[in-house]
Amino acid sequence: MPAAAILKVLVVDDQNSVRQMTRITLEQIGIRQIHEAENGKQAMDTAALQPLDLIISDYNMPEMDGLALLRAVRGHPAARKVPFILLTGRGDRELVVQAAQAGANNYLIKPFTADILRQKIEQVMGRLS
């Protein structure tokens, strides 16, 4: 049972407003150590630098989208085992299937509530305490 407070979570989204809302929602479920990145490259820098417990990344980003980031993470010797949740829009069923094939551990449809966020994280990491 991982303690929410010690989980290191990286939130990746090019939209600051979405990053902040995600941060607030994460804080609501007790997660304290939240890193942010606004693009795939920054995300890789952060992931390469320290062990993360979870990456939550948007799909829709310029240059390196969420799937490309997922593949890069899975291809990175140090970061490849970090659980990955892809943020998607409502209509992107196909994308979610692709994400599963590329090694995403879960997906999250925007907009989401704190309950759903917790549920999705727990599906990946086990019950949070």
Added chain:
Amino acid sequence: MASLDQLKGTFFDECSEALQQIELGLSDLREGAASDDTINAVFRSVHSVKGGAGIFGFDDLVKFAHVFETVLDAMRSGKLASSQDIVDTLLQANDVLSDLIGMSRSGETIPAEYGSECRASLERILQANLGDEGWSDGGAAAPADFEGLDFVPVPIEDLAAADEQPAEQEYRIVFRPNADLLKKANEPLYILRELRKLGTLELKAETERLALLPDLEPDRPYLGWTGTLRSMAPLPQIEEVFEFVLDDCELVIEAVATAGAAWPSDPAPDAVIADMTQAAGDIATPVAAMPESTTNSPPLAPSLEAETPEAGSQPRSAPTKASASGATTTRVELEKIDRVVNMVGELVIAQAMLGQVVHALPEDISGRLVQVLEEVVHHTRELKDSVMSMRAQQVSAVFQRMPRLVRELAGKTGKKARLEMVGENTEVDRSIIERLGDPLTHIIRNAVDHGIEKPDVRAAAGKPEEGTVRLAAEHRGGRIVIEVSDDGAGINPERVLKKARDRGLVSGDASLTEDEINNLIFLPGFSTAESVSDISGRGVGMDVVRRNIQDLGGRINVKSERGRGMTIQLALPLTLAVMDGMVIRVGRETYVMPMSSIVECLRPPASDIHSLLGTSGMLQLRGNLVPLVHLCQLLDIAGTNAASEERVVIISDAGDGARFGIVVDELCGHQQVVVKSIEESYGSVPGIAGATILGNGRVAFILDIEKLSDLASQNMPNAAAQYAGAAATF
């Protein structure tokens, strides 16, 4: 932590950027200059708006953006081919989206049917091209999950084989600078830093060649480095780092088999290597170029990466290509910047006071002080400029509304017109941007409504059917110059002159040059439109536009070539908060005149001043007669020497090239003044633009030159007023 309202503000700011991107992309698409990337970027922008709108609960926005994005998605996936009609619909959709965002931002209730027509057009496009299954209203309901989707992630262990991404490669690096490397102005430390940017670098310094301290030559490199670089970069990119030192070093870069890497496990610095790296810095970098990391900070960690352990978690300044300007930005509350602007203003005042004190000192004491003060003045000015540039915004903030305006007007008037924009990135103070929208809108409206002709007329005149309105901005001599030009019919001077005479704006026998006639359109009560259309004729004339521009301390000018089009030029100051002023004295009163309106100052002999009946004098200046205005009379100030030879005449430009002379007692000097508004406390006082605090701590009024010239002509008897007024206006 940011409040929800602040976050919404951030979201809407992002929306504005997105709208700009969409507009830009669609314009390219319309011009046929679009690539796949363009449509992708437009799609992404709409998608971002939709995503954010969902999170913040703007459902109308979500619904509309959803249809919009579905069409774009079909286009980018090649299911839907672009056509003129589709692009036009998309442009309309962008307008609707922009309205919806605007209404959501201001908290207005969005009318139920708002944009439904456009939405229906988008849906028609989808149904016509993709059939019913191409379009389902997935945006309406908000399922929290995909029903029946069995999400089975592929285990990470199985992924390695199918890994398509270029994996990280490990390179063995040997780098030993030769004796001449430093002498050729190369710096190994910088090269290593470049290398470090490519991936994870672990190097050991070779110290075998290091000489004993007495034998050390400071311009000789003694160290070499060996180690590994783990990087996704291909070999040539790594070699490129050494491009300039290839002949001056021993270099080996070779790929080795990828090893299972891990995070830098032991962050404790390896003392030997750290010391050596530091030594390398000390030896190789004589004095000034010493990087700060080798002087003050703790020793470098073995993996140079560890120097900034949190670097990745900080917002990096790595520019992303996708942003239109390519620049990275940080959002700062305007209030905070304004506080700095105010403080800089106070600093300017304090510095002026200091200047006065210093200049009052005996010269033997003040000498060195003056030098230091000059430094302070210099830095204060730079500080002011930097802060002002922080407040500056790109004119694109105003320009971006204009393509839509032109589109809509062209549609309404049955004309064909396109807008060309140049210099949207030109920056000017926010306060000016905010007040530029209305005048520009009016000018562009005029250009399309009155300037551009109907397609058949244009064709008959041998012009392309589609008219062009060009909106250009640039910095010129400390001002920003904005030009609106069109290739329409231009001004008809006879008609303008006749109108002006009919309305008694010009006396019947005045002979005017064509330029002077063109500038008549700025006179109050002038409207040339034969029939007042519902577009331009809203009771707001060009005189109001001129007023607006003058209130900003700017000038407006028109040039016209009959049959070829016209250009309206606005020249505006870059900021309203601080300005260059000339301090003048009249009697015992001190005033400040904006330097921008001063053409020259002179002390004319009495013989050059002619008294003409009903005027307060005319100055003969290089063959021209310039009307004079006595500030002491105008402002009713006693005890002046306006009649003596000591008086000074300041030749001013009230705009439009009109000249008149202001008679004052003395020029006290040029200084930067901080403009303080007096309107809040005293209302608008004619002739006074504001107030400022001078170096001696006294308050002085800043004169409004344009209004002074108006006042002067009102005060004079009629016949002369008309003459002086006309002279002042043209």
